[in-house]
Amino acid sequence: MIGRAANTACLVSAACRVMGWAMARTRFPFRLAACRLAARRLAVSLPILMVAMGAAPVPQKARAPHRIMSLNLCADQLLLALADRDQIAGLTRYATDPQMSAAAQEARGLPIMDGSAEAVIAANPDLVIGMPARRNPAIMLLKSRNYPAVDLQSAESYAAILDSIRTVAQAVGHPARGEALIARMNADLAKLPKPARRPVMAYYQRRGFLTGAGTLVDELMTRVGATNLAVKLGKPALSQMSLEEMIAARPDYLVVESATDQVVDQGTEMLHHPALSRIPRISIPQAWTVCGGPAYVRAARAMATAIAAPARR
Numbered sequence: 001m002i003g004r005a006a007n008t009a010c011l012v013s014a015a016c017r018v019m020g021w022a023m024a025r026t027r028f029p030f031r032l033a034a035c036r037l038a039a040r041r042l043a044v045s046l047p048i049l050m051v052a053m054g055a056a057p058v059p060q061k062a063r064a065p066h067r068i069m070s071l072n073l074c075a076d077q078l079l080l081a082l083a084d085r086d087q088i089a090g091l092t093r094y095a096t097d098p099q100m101s102a103a104a105q106e107a108r109g110l111p112i113m114d115g116s117a118e119a120v121i122a123a124n125p126d127l128v129i130g131m132p133a134r135r136n137p138a139i140m141l142l143k144s145r146n147y148p149a150v151d152l153q154s155a156e157s158y159a160a161i162l163d164s165i166r167t168v169a170q171a172v173g174h175p176a177r178g179e180a181l182i183a184r185m186n187a188d189l190a191k192l193p194k195p196a197r198r199p200v201m202a203y204y205q206r207r208g209f210l211t212g213a214g215t216l217v218d219e220l221m222t223r224v225g226a227t228n229l230a231v232k233l234g235k236p237a238l239s240q241m242s243l244e245e246m247i248a249a250r251p252d253y254l255v256v257e258s259a260t261d262q263v264v265d266q267g268t269e270m271l272h273h274p275a276l277s278r279i280p281r282i283s284i285p286q287a288w289t290v291c292g293g294p295a296y297v298r299a300a301r302a303m304a305t306a307i308a309a310p311a312r313r
Helices: 002-026 031-042 073-082 117-123 137-142 158-171 175-190 216-223 243-249 266-272 296-308
Strands: 068-070 088-090 127-129 200-203 209-211 238-240 253-257 281-284
Touching: 068 073, 073 127, 073 158, 073 175, 088 117, 127 158, 158 175, 175 296, 200 209, 200 216, 216 296, 253 296, 281 296
Parallel strands: 068 088, 068 127, 200 253, 253 281
Antiparallel strands: 209 238
């Protein structure tokens, strides 16, 4: 009885989220009843599947999908971590790029698609994960097709990463695999070393871009026991900071993308200015932070290990 009540509550909650925006516009006075009605309709389908592109819900008791297609880089990495290889019908063109994907090695040998509507139709998937931006013209063509779809939101926090893992694990038919991955991630994060004091970090990118509040990088800094310089200065999620300003602020650490370790253009040249040479650097691959996924743990470990070690000044 408790399990049935919990399932009912979850379905009602999901139904309310699906209907909430439309009801807010119409000021429908009987929202709870409407949610319960929607929940009964949702009960025969997988709640995580979205209908944003005219997608057909997958029956809850149906067998696991075996022609799954990913339409964005972040979905690639979750799919590779949670699905069987023979379930994957296609990944994006960035899936095998180690500069962009933290799972590039695992993606080798799997079908790579260009993300066009024609490629999706040709593959005839039974599940599409990670819908691209709605302005993408491919979506307009796909709306007439009844493809079951999971629309992943950008994960800008660890909690959101765990939600995405559970969503994809359920959709591909391996919920236990998702829970096992989460358990490993939690265990690894619990082992992170702690700094003796709270240092100030700046995630400094080519052309002086600085990553601020409300981002995955900002949450990573907080997790490892550091303060984000951008937040300290009241900067938005993304801003620019001149070389002179950075020198004056003098954070304890600069976090840079490993792709900028060498000067390749003017954008990377400023990161190698002699005036910045006294600030210790933590170099991590962009692939670890461009998406919220399992690589979050790698980024956290690299940052925590660096600031826990004796500062090299």
